Amino acid sequence: MADPQSIITLNIGSQRVSMGLFSQSKDGGLILKKYDTTTILADPAADMTRLPQIRVAIAELASKLGVSKAKVDYAISGQSVFTRFVKLPALDSDNIEQLVTFEAQQHVPFPINEVIWDWQKLDVPGAEQEVVLVAIKSDALDEINDCVFEAGMDTGSVDAAPMALCNAFRMNYPDLDEPALLIDIGARTSNLIYMEGKRIFTRSISIGGSTVTTAIAKEYNVPFTEAESQKCTNGMVALDTRHTSQMDELTGALATCIRTALNRMPAEIARTTNYFRSQHGGNAPKRVFISGGGSNLPNIVEFFQEKLRLPVEKFNPLKRVSVGQGVDVDRVSVEAHLLGELVGLALRHVGKAQLAIDLVPDVVQAKRDDARRKPYLIGAAAIIIASFGGLFAYQASKSASEESQYKKAAKRVQELEQFARPIESATKNEEKISEVVGKYLSAHDGQAYWLGAINEVKTNFADPYVWVVDFDPIVNYSPDEVKDGEVTGRSAIKDDFPKTESGKSSMASIALAEPEFDSKGRRNRDYVAPMINAVRIKGLWRGQNGSSKVNSMAEKFNQESEYFTFTMEVKDGERGNKTKTITLPTNKVVVENQTSLNDNYAAPFTVILPLKQPIPLKK
Known part of the structure; x- marks a missing residue:
């Protein structure tokens, strides 16, 4: 059993599981007393055995360090979490939490009730504010937390590995004044x-x-x-x-x-x-x-x-951490660069962590809430018991003064009614302001989304013999409606947009559609707002194997894209208005790709890429 004052940290990586035992020095620093590490099989084909391996690895490390049945702070790998840095307009601190919740619902690619998420405001220069959002699917976190629990440990805080590394770096290199x-x-x-x-x-x-x-x-x-x-x-x-x-x-x-x-x-x-x-x-x-x-x-x-043409060195997270007598100095000098997450987790206990993300599972949060309420429940019970003793006397005096208090309260209510209407008016104004802010934020997010998507297209089609000549957003695209290389989904851009006068919109009329209403002014429930759900990319290729290059470039979007997907929902003709999810083959994405140059200088191709996050079009 570990000393109650000990700090136990655990880093759960994809191939390496490490555990450290720290204590706090008299000057508030850290002392590494023990640590050990073990590896698990990282073969992607053996993913089904990963969680049992993690459970066994944690139990073995806890036994070696003598910390079984203790509370541990652990970090999960960056691939398991979703991280987004979001800029916000300057707001009062009272309003920022509500806005961050709105941003989380927009940026996290899962329903917000299916994830565990946390955020922290960053101290960055400028008028805008910036926060970091970190989220993980609840079921994925529960699986990892079950491994910790079944290995005989109790959960303290849960951090993401990149945030723990940030804390360790900041503490060990406080005088670094250049970008790193x-x-x-x-x-x-x-x-x-x-x-x-x-x-x-x-x-x-x-x-x-x-x-x-x-x-x-x-x-x-x-x-x-x-x-x-x-x-x-x-x-x-x-x-x-x-x-x-x-x-x-x-x-x-x-x-x-x-x-x-x-x-x-x-x-x-x-x-x-x-x-x-x-x-x-x-x-x-x-x-x-x-x-x-x-x-x-x-x-x-x-x-x-x-x-990179820059000076490179190995990160030393123990630069400002003392090493105890129970640690093999020769081993730790070789493996120090592997301990950054352990040090970053331990810094939270000594108050030197600048980032304090806590992805606590629901079951652990429930235990925390119970523990927090326990003293109050005990105190409340004591008060109730004591109150019974004086209840009779209090009840007798209360009856005499009730009528007087009622009259005073009625008079006070009458005085306060004069403020009711101004408050109601202010509340309505607040709702209007929130609606305007919401539209601003939505427009800002859409702009950032398109910049990222265009940059990804530019990166994946980076070849001196392949070039893109047209990038066209498509509204209400369905892969089942592709005929002769064309889609029935409308372009969101006017055909003559290069001639559009300055100050006038280049959006096609379909982008300005309003919800449909019947003769009685009732909104059509079956109406679906126009959505940009794909982009059509046209280009040309030259050189040998140009046609196959285009197919390979398109496949990149399927394998590692942040903005595009080969999976989408389409109407299920056999089930009425219901939809089904399909995965598009490459020939449904690369809808045109001339296989040879013939007598032309270059051969055309057309690629239609569905968006992971469709964007609604409305006035």
């Missing part, structure tokens, strides 16, 4: 954490250690577990041909395969940096730190220095 990027390379995803003064921004990308292992398994046609073993035993990142020429043929080929698998990461970093600068007012990083299990690959520091 922390790249946390996990098994399935990597967290990109930008820090500039008090400004932060995080994004998870689907590139990690498993990406490298999968590439090795595919290249050498071996099982995932064997590829993982080869990566950990003989793997390194190739730097250049001169570097690989000094190796034996097998080692050089393996190093080249690993470098190829990692080559996407610098491009994702550049893309995220541009978004951070354009949408959040940040600056490009001047220093780079790396952490996580993926940073153990030899030469990975040199790889990022070459690609």
Whole structure:
């Protein structure tokens, strides 16, 4: 059993589960007394066994550290949570919580009653306010929390790994006055954490250690577990041909395969940096730190220095943390970069965490509420018992004064009635203001959404022999209504929009439709507002294999898009007005793609991409 004053932290990653035991020093700092770590199988084909592996790993670590049946604060990986940084207009603190709740309903891609979410206001310069929203599906969080409970531990706070890493970084590098990027390379995803003064921004990308292992398994046609073993035993990142020429043929080929698998990461970093600068007012990083299990690959520091052209070093979360006698100093010096989440979680107990996100499961929140109410219930019971003793005397005196109090109350009510109408009028004005603010926020969100979607199209069609010539939003698109490469859904833009005069709308008339009403002024319940639910992209290609390139580019949107999807709801002809969900094949998305150039300079193609978040059109 752990000391009641001990701080127990747990990091549940996709491949590594770590646990740390801390205490607070006399000066308010942290002392690492014990820690241990274990790995679980990260093979995507073995996902069904992941939760049992986590449960066993937590139980083993708790037993080794001697902290069974204690309360633990744990962090969940960035891939499991949804994180969004949202800008808000300047509002009083009394109104910000209501606005944040509205923003959460707009940004979280699940019904708000199906997620556990939390938020925190960020201290950023400028007139606008900024908050970070973090959410996780309730059932996914319950599964992880059940693993913790079944392993014999009790839940304290629940944080997201990127937020814990932010806290650890801020504490260990307080004097860093230039923009920095922390790249946390996990098994399935990597967290990109930008820090500039008090400004932060995080994004998870689907590139990690498993990406490298999968590439090795595919290249050498071996099982995932064997590829993982080869990566950990003989793997390194190739730097250049001169570097690989000094190796034996097998080692050089393996190093080249690993470098190829990692080559996407610098491009994702550049893309995220541009978004951070354009949408959040940040600056490009001047220093780079790396952490996580993926940073153990030899030469990975040199790889990022070459690609990013910035100084790169491994993150040390123990820079300002004391190490107790029970810790193997040699081991911790090698593995320090893996302990950032544990340190970040422990900082909340000593009051040095700048971010305090708590994704507490409903069952844990219910226990907290019961514990919070318990003292009041005991006190209330004592008061009730004591009250019975004086009840008789009080009742006798109360009857005599009731009539007098009633008269005073009636007079006071009459005085207050003069204020009722102004208050009712102010309430109506508040509702009108809220409606205007809501429209403003909706327009702002739509603008940011389109910028992101256009940027994603630009990134995925980035090829010198493929270019886009038209980007057309489509209203009420249905894949079953595609004929000869055309859709019956209307374009949201006028055909002659280049000739539209300044100040006049370029939206097609369908975008200005109003709800239908019958002769008695009753609204048609079957009316569905026009929705932009797809975009039509037209372009041209040249060169060899241009047609197949277009198909591959379209598939990128299906695999990793934030804005587009191959899955959508359509009318079910066999069930009346009901709908069904279908997954579109590539030939339903790439509706036109000339297979050869013939005698033309370039060949045309047309791609219709459904939107993940359809946008309503109304006056």
